[in-house]
Amino acid sequence: MLSKLPSEIIYHIAIFLPTASALARLAQTCRRLYKIITADARIFRAFVQSRFPAIETPPFWKDAAQALTSRSRALDRHAIIGRFVIPSPDAKKVGAHRATRRDNPTLGYRPAIDSYEVWTGGSWADRREVLAWGAADELAVRVRKSGKHSDEQWLVFNDLEHISSYDDICGVHLLRPEHPRKDVDKEHIIFGRLCGDLVHVSISPDDATHEYKQSFVTNRTELHRIDISDGPDPILAAHFYNGSIAFFRTTTGESKVDPFAVLKTVPEELARHKYSRFLSPDRIAIGTGDLSNSVTVYNITPQEVSRFREIGLNIEDLYGVDGVTRRAHVSSVASLKMTAQTGGTPGDLFLAGWGDGVVRYG
Numbered sequence: 001m002l003s004k005l006p007s008e009i010i011y012h013i014a015i016f017l018p019t020a021s022a023l024a025r026l027a028q029t030c031r032r033l034y035k036i037i038t039a040d041a042r043i044f045r046a047f048v049q050s051r052f053p054a055i056e057t058p059p060f061w062k063d064a065a066q067a068l069t070s071r072s073r074a075l076d077r078h079a080i081i082g083r084f085v086i087p088s089p090d091a092k093k094v095g096a097h098r099a100t101r102r103d104n105p106t107l108g109y110r111p112a113i114d115s116y117e118v119w120t121g122g123s124w125a126d127r128r129e130v131l132a133w134g135a136a137d138e139l140a141v142r143v144r145k146s147g148k149h150s151d152e153q154w155l156v157f158n159d160l161e162h163i164s165s166y167d168d169i170c171g172v173h174l175l176r177p178e179h180p181r182k183d184v185d186k187e188h189i190i191f192g193r194l195c196g197d198l199v200h201v202s203i204s205p206d207d208a209t210h211e212y213k214q215s216f217v218t219n220r221t222e223l224h225r226i227d228i229s230d231g232p233d234p235i236l237a238a239h240f241y242n243g244s245i246a247f248f249r250t251t252t253g254e255s256k257v258d259p260f261a262v263l264k265t266v267p268e269e270l271a272r273h274k275y276s277r278f279l280s281p282d283r284i285a286i287g288t289g290d291l292s293n294s295v296t297v298y299n300i301t302p303q304e305v306s307r308f309r310e311i312g313l314n315i316e317d318l319y320g321v322d323g324v325t326r327r328a329h330v331s332s333v334a335s336l337k338m339t340a341q342t343g344g345t346p347g348d349l350f351l352a353g354w355g356d357g358v359v360r361y362g
Contacts, residue, residue, distance in 0.1 A: 010036050015046045019073070020065035023047060054337035063124035085131070087140045091154035092208035101137075101163050109136075112172040112191070112225075121147055132189055134169025139191060143205050153205045166195040171226030171238075175200075179234065180251050181213065188213065190228065190236060190250065196220040198238055200250065216248045217258045231281030235300060243273040245286070247305060261305040263298070277333040280347030283308065287330030287352070295330055295352055311352075329355040 005013075014037065017023055023044065027037040037043050044061035048068065057064040074081070113133035120126050126147030133140055139157040160167055175181070175188040182188045183202060192198040200214035222241040228250065229235045236248040243265035248257050263286070265273060275287035282300045293310040332353040335346070353359050 007036050011043055011046060014043045015050045017047070019069040020044070020047070020062070021069070023065065058119040058124070060119075060124040067124075085142070087135070087142075087156055088152075088154040091140075091156045092205075094155050094157040094203055094208050094210050095159045096161050097156075097158055110134075110168065110170050112169050114172050114174045116174055116176055118177055120145070120149075123147060130174055130187055132172050132174055132187075134172050134191065137163040137167045137169065137193075139169060139172065139189065141187060141189070141203065141205075143187065155203060155205060155208060157201070157203060157210060159201075159210075166193070166222075167197075168194050170194050170223055171198075173226065173228045173236075175234075175250070178232075180232070190226070192218075192223045192226045192238065194223055196223050196240075198223065198226070198236075212255075214250075214252075214255055214257050216246075217256060218246065225276070227276060227278050227284075229278040229281045229284075229300075233281070235278075235281070237276055237278065237284060239273065239276045245273055245276055247300065260302070261300070263305060275330050275333070277335075279333070279335040279350050280345075283347035285330075285333045285350060285352070287333070294354075295333075297347070313354075331355065 010033065014023060014026065017026065023037060027034045041059070041061040044065045045059070048055075048057060048061055048064050052068050052072075055068060057068070111133065113131075115129065115131040117127055117129045120128050126149075127145070129142075129144045129146070131142045131144075135156075137158060137160060141155040141157065143153040143155075145151045169191050171190075171192040173190045175190065177184075179188065185206070186202045186204050188200065188202045190198070190200045196218040197220075198216040198218050199212060200216075201210055201212055203210045216236065216238065218238060218240070221244070224239045224241045226239065227237045229237075232251075234250045236250050238246045238248070238259075240246070245263040246259035247261045248259050250257075263273065273286050273288065276284055278284050279297065284298050284300060284305075286296050286298065288294060288296060290312075294313050295311040297308045297311075298305050299308045330352050334351045336349040336351065337346075349361070351359055351361060
């Protein structure tokens with residue numbers, strides 16, 4: 001009988017159960033199994049680490065098991081939970097708020113959003129979530145605490161008095177708490193406007209003040225998107241509409257930061273670099289739209305940015321069911337975290353979404 005097996009075998013069996021609720025039902029079958037499973041967090045920890053090895057969670061293993069299996073089942077069923085967030089009418093105003101638009105919006109809404117969450121107490125519910133997004137020319141920020149000390153603060157930031165469509169925010173990145181230049185009591189945000197303005201600003205949620213920390217030299221080149229790497233020395237990548245990509249250090253103490261490397265396009269291939277995304281702290285993937293090198297991966301060092309590998313497609317790979325050839329454009333990239341089971345170097349494995357509606361493994 002299952003209940004007569006040694007505890008170590010019970011542990012080994014339990015980690016192969018599909019959901020946290022299955023673990024709970026197993027614990028309800030008899031007193032001995034209940035005591036084994038609930039005696040400590042070992043089973044739930046082993047369950048989370050074996051079923052979700054690439055996801056980092058705080059050591060609240062039972063809660064983590066329940067949350068992760070719930071989301072996993074939703075994904076298996078192709079379920080999506082949609083929510084909309086509207087800034088509070090009582091949001092604190094930060095910076096200039098006499099902005100007057102001098103044109104009619106012509107560029108369309110381009111969502112730029114970022115968030116992070118940290119655990120602040122001894123339970124799964126004790127969390128602090130920071131959310132920021134670009135709302136046209138303004139930056140909306142929500143700081144929400146849950147658990148024992150629940151609270152919510154709203155901020156709306158703008159540093160312009162006269163605006164046009166080219167002042168719209170097209171890239172937002174919140175610096176994480178572990179960033180070397182981040183103050184504990186302030187939120188640090190790097191954001192870029194379409195016109196080429198790219199700055200690092202710190203905002204105090206308590207007294208609604210701000211301070212410019214850095215400006216990144218773009219020579220007012222029209223900005224397409226930005227991305228920032230993970231790690232102790234995050235790198236900022238500014239992707240411009242002319243196809244060039246500039247790389248900046250974010251941990252330097254300089255208030256005006258020049259790029260340490262730039263990837264340029266040749267005149268006859270002006271739109272060569274169409275999409276870019278960091279795969280790891282020292283590796284970036286760039287979508288080109290060309291069949292022979294649809295995705296090019298570059299290594300980044302303090303001295304240079306060098307080509308590492310190219311991934312191409314055959315023209316037959318892009319034929320749809322209707323016989324029409326699809327574009328080789330890559331519109332999204334997601335890095336896959338390396339584990340002890342997969343081995344390899346961070347940035348070796350990733351998923352890419354292509355213009356033919358197929359997600360490919362690179």
